[in-house]
Amino acid sequence: MRRAVLIAVPYLWLLALFLVPFVIVFKISLSDVALARPPYLPQFSWDEGILAFLSELDFENYIFLTEDDLYWKAYLSSLKIAVFSTVLTLLVGYPIAYGMARAPSEWRPTLMMLVILPFWTSFLIRVYAWMGILSNEGFLNQFLLGIGLISEPLIILNTNTAVYIGIVYTYLPFMILPIYAALDRLDGSLIEAAEDLGCSRLSAFWLVTIPLSKNGIIAGSFLVFIPALGEFVIPSLLGGSGTLMIGKVLWEEFFSNRDWPVASAVAVVLLLILVIPIVLFQRNQEKQQEAEQ
Amino acid sequence: MNSTAFAPWEDPEATPLIQFQNVTKRFGDFVAIDDLTIDIYEKEFFALLGPSGCGKTTMMRMLAGFETPTQGKINLAGKDIAPVPPNKRAVNMMFQSYALFPHLSVWENIAFGLKREQMPKNDINDRVEEMLRLTRLEKFARRKPHQISGGQRQRVALARSLAKAPKLLLLDEPLGALDKKLRQETQFELMDIQEKTGTTFVIVTHDQEEAMTVASRVAVMDHGKIIQVATPDRIYETPNSVYVADFIGEVNIIEGTATPNGEDSYAISWAEGQSPLKAASAKPFSEGQKCHVAIRPEKVTINAQKPDGVDNLVQGKILDIAYLGNISTYHVELPSGTVIKAQAANTRRIARRSFTWEDSVWLSWTATAGVLLAE
Amino acid sequence: MNRLSWFNVVSLTLGFAFLYIPMLILILYSFNESKLVTVWAGFSTKWYGELLQNEAFLNAAWVTLKVAVFSSTLATVLGTIAAYVMIRSGKFFGRTLFSGMIYAPLVMPEVITGLSLLLLFIGIGLDRGVLTIVLAHTTFSMCYVSVVVSSRLVTFDQSLEEAALDLGCSQAEAFRLVTLPIIAPAVISGWLLAFTLSLDDLVIASFTSGPSATTLPIKIFSAVRLGVSPEINALSTIMIAIVTVGVITASLVSKQQAVRQKKEEQAAERAA
Known part of the structure; x- marks a missing residue:
């Protein structure tokens, strides 16, 4: 039990402040630039659901990098x-x-x-x-x-x-x-x-x-x-x-x-x-x- | 030998302090301890002897609580110790590396376990002083482990593990780090302290001389099994297998087939053109059974002239002489190619020795000198 | 073997000249009277005076120090736990991911770490300031601490901990009374490393700081982008001096300890 807590503390810290940020970077790299705050779209919202959100993402920015x-x-x-x-x-x-x-x-x-x-x-x-x-x-x-x-x-x-x-x-x-x-x-x-x-x-x-x-x-x-x-x-x-x-x-x-x-x-x-x-x-x-x- | 006076293992009424009951320990696929059953009695000085990897350290670590058996049960004073964590066991251990806390003084090292028990301060003082006296370390109480010699460190480790007056003290190769001379002195010191404190000692060692010197009983182990448990003299004189005979001291092993020729007496045919050997054995062998005769070199007599009236006699040529000062070991090659070792005390000066390299000599021994072993 | 060949003498001389001459020039010209940093116009300490008058620099220094103390302390606690878990806990669920997360920040370009943390802070609506810099610095420096501490733990004789358990300690007591005092030097150097990294960091701080919290490296960077200035030279000299004194003291102390320990060991063996 104590061991689990000991493992969890640094583990969760790194998950929250190292891994999750990368997921966010990856997600934003698939979004579109927009004149908004924060300056990208789509923003995730629970009302529209995950599928609608995912359908907005694309690799446009990567294509742009090659062009x-x-x-x-x-x-x-x-x-x-x-x-x-x-x-x-x-x-x-x-x-x-x-x-x-x-x-x-x-x-x-x-x-x-x-x-x-x-x-x-x-x-x-x-x-x-x-x-x-x-x-x-x-x-x-x-x-x-x-x-x-x-x-x-x-x-x-x-x-x-x-x-x-x-x-x-x-x-x-x-x-x-x-x-x-x-x-x-x-x-x-x-x-x-x-x-x-x-x-x-x-x-x-x-x-x-x-x-x-x-x-x-x-x-x-x-x-x-x-x-x-x-x-x-x-x-x-x-x-x-x-x-x-x-x-x-x-x-x-x-x-x-x-x-x-x-x-x-x-x-x-x-x-x-x-x-x-x-x-x-x-x-x-x-x-x-x-x-x- | 104290075994004549002290032998609880021969007393059917005695209750053992430690009981291993069909204990098996596996690390993955590796079987470290294989269905092992053994009893160890109070006040014993018990030695676990075997080559590295035979499972002796695993046995000790299970007693200390650092490993748990995969199967089977270990009882300490009649109670299963499996649920008791190492810090709650009335068992202490002296580590091979001594594991002295480098940041604490000798005094603090010895007091470490007592402080964990919330013992009153005065009692701690008294107990530590007593331990320092016992191990002759009074002068070094304030020093740190790196400020004392190897032998003194060994004594601190002993004092620290004895301070809590454990029911059982485990010693993992306690003398392994000392040089030979110091080791021999310390062996006697260990026995002395064991007797004074009346603590049960279980010692792990790969050094057969050390086991023979200190222990009341020795368990010879191999591949996770105990091959033989007996007093040192019985282990040496009547090993129960070729493995034990070979592991303890020097021995000549002659392979042959047995033919009974009287009560507890056998003729062993062992080589073409040689007359059969005579050997006594209380253990029965059947006609034509394969067997081994184990004879200690010091029980083989070497002569330049053919002696009369001996049970076993062979002739050979001296191949090598190992001069050890007090004794010499002669390697004698028989016509069959077998090499037999014989020891003789050097009671005369070398120059007056009656045989030397390449000399033809006679080797003889009595029928009861050797042990007849099946395997 | 112990006599240096001319080749070794030359390569050592040139090598250390290369390492130190730029810093020596920097220090020398911090005492230059002239504003023109490349023309020597006489000795003066006026730039140090001006530096001490410069409130923006002093504020930034204060923020930097606060961030460094908090983040290195937090990083030392987390990094030591992480090292202990990695070395002692055997197998647990997600161990590979954990060890990956500990080592990755060491090789991650700072621009990426900074960018990703910034996007996280914006995502969860955390205002950028001292707190966000502390969180960011703790995250990457705990990994350095954990590397330093785990390299000590690898060589730590585990029987010491077992001996503590054997003598009646609980796991936690064994760690507090035996393991921690013995690995303390590694933990302290881990803290120092984390502290220095935090003091030094420009890129991650630039991403994660807000207008309310400017650190010294950010301040220096925006000043030197415009060119060399004697005030920055003075500031650099102070920082170099602090580090030099610290490193030399630390190495002298540890050397002295090693020598004393060796002497005492030899004395003990001779006495025996």
Whole structure:
């Protein structure tokens, strides 16, 4: 009995505030936009019954998404940005994680803390920090002009490049930590054994270290890719008018155009796109847990 | 051996403290306990001995109340304990991991169960002090579990589980985490405390030496069944099966067929071209029945010269010698390929030993030295 | 093995420079005299003064703090229960759905969570304000708490709870007297995580807040959309300073505890 209450409390909370809202989003995505409050039709009413209500719903908004190329371009561009920035984050993060794992053991807690610290710092502030660096008269341009590397300021802020930098910067800890965890577990004698058996440094790294840190790489990549796909803050602060990302489109559809049904349809499609990487990620985590047991 | 003075299991009038009546426990398809019936008496030090997965821990957890039998009944002092939850049972348990509460001091750990009983404060103090004295932990009362050694932790766990003066104390591999030397000392301490407090102890162990040392009776288990229950000496001297003989100590098993040749006496034919072995057995065997002769290595005598007037005699070649200091075990290969182990005390210095590797030697034993087993 | 190769030194130096230089520039220029954020015109703390005069920011900070305290506390209670249920309750009806609902918010884009909660609040006619933000923040941060707490519970030696039952505790007493004190560090870090997430959140708060309740991130976001400002730099510096002090203190304390525990354990073994 007590157990049932214990289960029911968080269960009902999540049902009411997580699952039910999604059902509502899905329902509204099938409604029509209207000049009303709330701005969509049909409204459910008990008088007319469920059937009459259901007959009013249709997939018009989804058809609209395929017809207006803004949306599928935004999905494609989000995917492209998420994939590229995940690869970039991996390229930046792996050497750092590797360096941490090879550092003397008394340094490691400090290095670990240095990686975690930005994670606790406001996301918004970390994105904002780059606005001052990347702008036309920003520090990066001042620096590059100062050392004479360029003669004209580079235009970086409000371009996709700035978005890439922003994503790599803010999500870097998510990439470093799982890779570091994998590398930290790696038995150093394995590398020595590989070298003893005739591997060069580089081929030992390629044939032993990389395969054994595979799980960390996969976990880190998903942890960057999944949130990057629906990212809103970074494209709206660092990106320009040319930066198309679905999170931003959804926001504008909702707040600027007040087209709730289309915004809902955009959300449902984004969710469907995310299901695949989320399921893959979950599989990877489970496999890893099993391997550890 | 205290079994001569203390043997309630031989007294038909005695009422057992614990009765397992046809208890079966299944986890899904896995049968952990298979239709098991056994009585355990008050003040016994009862050992459940068996390899891991034999069901001994499940039996203990059913007594503590963490598992319920799928079928059958468990009685404690004549009452079915199935409806009694673990926190209401007059049974306490000492966990294999000790399960000491890391956030509480030694004193608070021992007082933990007493406080749950709403015992008056002074009584709690007295009882905890008594337990600390019993386990020689007075100096460590204020320490936290991580501030004391493994052996001391073991004693805290014991003190904590004894503090409520349970009718029955369950000990799950109580000495498993200690090193060998400490384990041997602690065994005697356990027996001492058991005797002083008069509590019934049920101990689970996979260590046969430990079971033999501490227990008044040992139950050897395998695959959810009890194979034999007896005092340690009887388990060792008269095992009821090859499994028990093999599990407890070292043994030579010789397979053959029995032919009765007198009262409680049999001739065992066992190998081509070898004369039959003589063996005594109170248990009847029929003509031509398959049987096993189990002989302990220390009951096999090894000689360089052929001895006279012995019941059983075989000749072989020394294959291996395991030197253990006080004794040596000789592995002797017979012409049939069978290897027989024989033990001899090293009463003379090694250099003066009369046989060594590859030597041909004679092995002999009496008709009553071995046990005749059907399976 | 324990000597860093030049490659590792370079990658660590560059990596940490990349992580920290932007924040250092931000902090440095919060002390800039000039309104022009990219030109250094001398040291000054005037932007901090102006920040403290700015009532809109102070109000937003107060709302944010209230929301964070309420939502993280509620999320800690719910998340701990959820973790306990997931690890200890075995099979129950709808367990898969439950575990799905616990993990999904961790990977859900904030825009979707925010949108769906907003539509719910409108649907049931709940006025948007502090309450709706608290409900929204509790919902997603309880999932983080539950992940943190359940990873501790997985390694929790269950025989400790059994020992408590064996010594006469009821289930509830066993949880209160044994389990909770032992997993307390995980519960506290869960609370801290929930608190930080709530302080940080822009997107979900934007969807679920009303005109009566503006949080600090919403305020910052609308200010920085217009460009870099020294006042925001000052505000950011204060926030970075608080977090830095907190994280360093926490890691020093836990390190010290670990060292002391290890020393005491060694001393105990030697004495034996």
